[in-house]
Amino acid sequence: MGPWDGARRVAVAVSGGADSLALALLARGWGDPIAFVVDHGLRGESASEAAWVREVLGARGIPTTILRLTDLAPGPGIAARARAARYAALSAACRHAGLVDLLVGHHAGDQAETVLMRRRRSSGPDGLAGMAACVETDDIRLLRPLLAIDPAPLRNFVTAAGLVPVDDPTNTDQRQTRARLRREIGTDRAELLAEAARCGANRAESGQAIALELAARASIHPERFAILSPGPLHSQTLASLLRSLAGRGFPVAHIDAWAANPRPGTVAGVQILPAGKLGPGWLLVREAAAIQAPANATPGTVWDGRYRVTSAPTGAAIGSLGRDSAAFRRQSALPAAVLNALPTFRYNSVLSAVPDLDYGGPMLSQNRGVIRHAGLPAAGASFLPC
Template sequence: MAPRPRRPVSSADDAPVSDREAAQLFAPLRDRAGVALGVSGGADSSALLHLWARARTVDPALPPAMVLSVDHRLRAESATEAAIVAARAAALGLPHQTLAWTGPKPAGDLQASARRARRALMRDALEARGWDTLVLAHHADDQAETFLARLARGSGVVGLAAMAPLHRAEGMWIARPFLALPKRRLTATLTAAGIDWIEDPSNADRRFDRARWRAAMPDLAALGLTRERLVATARAMARAAVALDGLGEALTATAEVVHPAGWTTLDAATWAAAPEEIRLRCLSRAIARVGGGDYGPRLDDVERLDAALIGARAGGSALVRTLGGVRIELRRGLVWLAPEEGRVAAPIELRPGASAWWAGRRLRLAWEAPGMVTVGLLGEAGRGRLDSAAWGRASAPSGVRPSAKVIAAATALSVDGRLVAVPGLGWRAPDAVHDWSGALFGADCAADR
């Protein structure tokens, strides 16, 4: 591909990013052990690759980096595009990996599925290096489009805060150093350096929401909804979200108990006494954590659940709902949240010493385990095998026992299809030779608590 012709700088939006400015943008990453640059070969990520290399000449204290490209196997050109990125990374002295999204592709919600697959592949590549930070090239135009899309979905304060410069999600830190830069500055940087880029046709495909919002931006700007105005509003929402986060975390610390078997309870009285916005945040986060989602459910769904719980509690009645892959029960003064059978991630296999993500948790099998195990939900049949001691350990701190449905959602270990242990309940099969009580490590597992 021939380099695109240079064009004169005509405004601040067209000014190339200088090496020193790039170093300042990347400076918050200086304390990282290493980072991965997500590079597809498009204009934005090509600018990320180029500016990272230039910034290192100004600030040698920036951490080591590797370059990751994902071949989604959705277009015939994708392998060639990844090879182009690999060659450019090599020319800059940066290691490169091409990660492939293999297997069947979903018929619906393709872009969201591709994003989840892409992030999982990149997270695993980071972990293989012992690093935890992925750097992406989202810019101010992307931020404005994200704000509009979330506004259309009825998002609240958190959703309208759009993308954060640095936040933890999907088991890694995600950094977006270009959020204050318009896209035209990134393309101007490439043009000034004589660097070409790849155009992904899906970026203009009106079947996808983001492409439709992008096409609508000029008309919205004519009405005063400029990129700058939308980004400024997202920043204001982000400030409000930080303040509300503190209140939500305080409520969570007071009302929530995470059980090592995999479910969570909220003290209903403490939770219900909080202001509605704080209740919603606490509930949404609990659902995301228990259900293994990257984000909480849609705001209007959480609002309906909140109203139902408050109404049932006021009337002294029990309540059962499902949302976001989670079974929610109001009973005996507690809100119980447990993985919903049939909606949680499929069981996974773990070898001794190996780790993997399952249902939103990083789990690791101890080296001392005798062999391969399958991690999944206990289920109804497994629940029937528990003894009274295990049921007692399933109780909330108040002494209230979970329902049969909740306890069936406990994280369990099986070998060759045979249930051997429920580590979070301190139970093992009577015929099990190995003591599995400390075998499984993870955010919600007994061995870490």
């Protein structure tokens, strides 16, 4: 695991199963982890199991926090809903604790099941690469250091430590897709893992090529717009740029024609315009018509998929500059399309702060994210780009 700065703490997601317990104990051997246990509340034993995990890890010097979910109900799609809720809770806990790295205990058996599942869904090469060892999200870096390890030695390691792991009955419930796949894989595991390794190497090579093309062709500005040099580019490079500017985490489809021949228009919530006075090539900026409506600026609010409110006084709202951009066009060199999409704070419907334009008071010259203005209460407001 690592290398890490010895002073940096990491988080570990622990369910109480053998794999995640092994990961927590291994992490304790080289670092200073914090454990998070998500209690879905879907089984009667879940609360006591979470408490047991906190007790045994605490006895081994690993501080542990239980994250209880209260809004999950059994029914259709429960596995997907529980997974989404689990990662949302873990991300929020990491953000609150100031932690970037979250370790999860997926192992070689989980990887083989993932590849087989995606093969049967006719996934492309990227899907057949399975789970990645490192995935960066808006909040955290999700790390899977056990992907190459079989589950049996992990269980043995936990048993040797004197622990009896929790065995979730859904892991053997044949009504569950993964439980059925686990029974079917048998001796095919090695072949599935080899396919994941081949496709994973290709995916990593493709990712590097995209990064190099972005570095050579795109200039990304802090006001959340980009200048793209003239000429065709790889469709995945354009897709990466569009996802960043639009604040969308999902793939962008049907853009091959745009990548082969960039031209004025709107695609995936992003405007493509001639760069004009900003230089040769294309200006890419969030499409005004697709921007989210103003929202209450309560701490934790993610607005338009692009900005998260970190603090705000009661009654403040976050939204786009929109029609108020006309007042700033003479003093700003930014194009109108960029000005329109800038995030703003309003209080009692009055424009109070535009951090990217240093509008809102003297405090902004010292800290662009903190708002102090006569229109806002003294508590101020702030946001961070996602």
